[in-house]
Amino acid sequence: xxxxxxxxxxxxxxxxxxxxxxxxxxxxxxxxxxxxxxxxxxxxxxxxxxxxxxxxxxxxxxxxxxxxxxxxxxxxxxxxxxxxxxxxxxxxxxxxxxxxxxxxxxxxxxxxxxxxxxxxxxxxxxxxxxxxxxxxxxxxxxxxxxxxxxxxxxxxxxxxxxxxxxxxxxxxxxxxxxxxxxxxxx
Amino acid sequence: xxxxxxxxxxxxxxxxxxxxxxxxxxxxxxxxxxxxxxxxxxxxxxxxxxxxxxxxxxxxxxxxxxxxxxxxxxxxxxxxxxxxxxxxxxxxxxxxxxxxxxxxxxxxxxxxxxxxxxxxxxxxxxxxxxxxxxxx
Numbered sequence: 001x002x003x004x005x006x007x008x009x010x011x012x013x014x015x016x017x018x019x020x021x022x023x024x025x026x027x028x029x030x031x032x033x034x035x036x037x038x039x040x041x042x043x044x045x046x047x048x049x050x051x052x053x054x055x056x057x058x059x060x061x062x063x064x065x066x067x068x069x070x071x072x073x074x075x076x077x078x079x080x081x082x083x084x085x086x087x088x089x090x091x092x093x094x095x096x097x098x099x100x101x102x103x104x105x106x107x108x109x110x111x112x113x114x115x116x117x118x119x120x121x122x123x124x125x126x127x128x129x130x131x132x133x134x135x136x137x138x139x140x141x142x143x144x145x146x147x148x149x150x151x152x153x154x155x156x157x158x159x160x161x162x163x164x165x166x167x168x169x170x171x172x173x174x175x176x177x178x179x180x181x182x183x184x185x186x
Numbered sequence: 187x188x189x190x191x192x193x194x195x196x197x198x199x200x201x202x203x204x205x206x207x208x209x210x211x212x213x214x215x216x217x218x219x220x221x222x223x224x225x226x227x228x229x230x231x232x233x234x235x236x237x238x239x240x241x242x243x244x245x246x247x248x249x250x251x252x253x254x255x256x257x258x259x260x261x262x263x264x265x266x267x268x269x270x271x272x273x274x275x276x277x278x279x280x281x282x283x284x285x286x287x288x289x290x291x292x293x294x295x296x297x298x299x300x301x302x303x304x305x306x307x308x309x310x311x312x313x314x315x316x317x318x319x320x321x322x
Contacts, residue, residue, distance in 0.1 A: 014234065017242075022234035026227060031219035034226075048226050055230045059237040119214045126214075141211045173207045 007072040008065075015062040026055060029073055033080045039138040040084040042127040050087070054080045081143060085153050088131055118179060125175030133168035136161055 007028060013021035030051050037047035054076050065072070126134055132154060139145040139153060147165075151158045 023231050026230045035219035056233045059234045119217050122210045122214050142215050
């Protein structure tokens with residue numbers, strides 16, 4: 001059985017009253033939901049809230065789920081991304097100009113950089129980015145969305161998205177360079 | 187995961203070491219997600235249980251009245267009804283036999299006439315019995 005078939009079967013089992021299926025399905029889907037939400041929101045606790053809300057919506061739709069019509073993992077991922085974007089819109093808004101004028105984010109704590117590997121350093125730097133830069137980078141590189149799609153999600157122009165991506169990438173590169181220098185130093 | 191690697195349009199302010207950043211982003215995207223905390227797992231499973239309970243409570247209850255056409259409710263009464271009908275049939279057959287027997291006696295007595303009353307029948311039977319005794 002394929003992974004998607006397993007998810008379908010677990011969801012159907014839950015809908016039929018098998019509570020152990022809900023645990024198995026959570027273990028299969030939630031880690032990636034949290035990872036995605038954490039990248040977008042820059043906050044693990046908030047990311048868990050989003051993942052919990054996503055799973056709750058999955059439980060609610062379970063009795064009406066039609067196997068094969070959609071993949072539970074894909075459906076949940078899409079819901080999680082939309083929930084993240086909703087939360088980001090509700091955050092205290094800062095004008096785009098202000099976000100772009102923000103100085104390059106402070107590098108993650110030195111201790112974290114020393115203790116973590118390169119990917120962890122990058123994740124920390126990503127979390128430290130201003131919201132819009134982080135979301136633009138995450139949607140572009142992790143969700144594989146086009147610049148026009150990102151512009152629509154953020155309610156900004158395509159040019160503004162390009163600027164956000166450029167600034168975000170530059171900040172991440174600097175963080176990585178700093179991490180590499182620390183690693184090279186005795 | 188990064189698909190086409192760098193952005194389709196060049197950055198207006200190119201980031202230094204873009205290739206290294208792209209590879210790092212790809213590695214981050216491919217990195218296994220961190221494990222779930224037990225607290226989170228319990229919260230989500232608790233939600234699943236509550237949602238299931240809510241659905242069960244909201245489901246319409248089955249009415250157990252013996253409604254005609256309701257297979258769930260008519261199945262059991264149907265078996266009892268069959269037995270009752272068989273019993274009633276047996277009683278009916280017995281009653282018919284009795285009536286037939288009485289009618290036979292009435293015929294023999296020549297009194298099988300419409301509107302024959304019970305008292306007349308008793309009298310006829312008594313007369314027949316007397317005649318029979320006389321004949322013997």
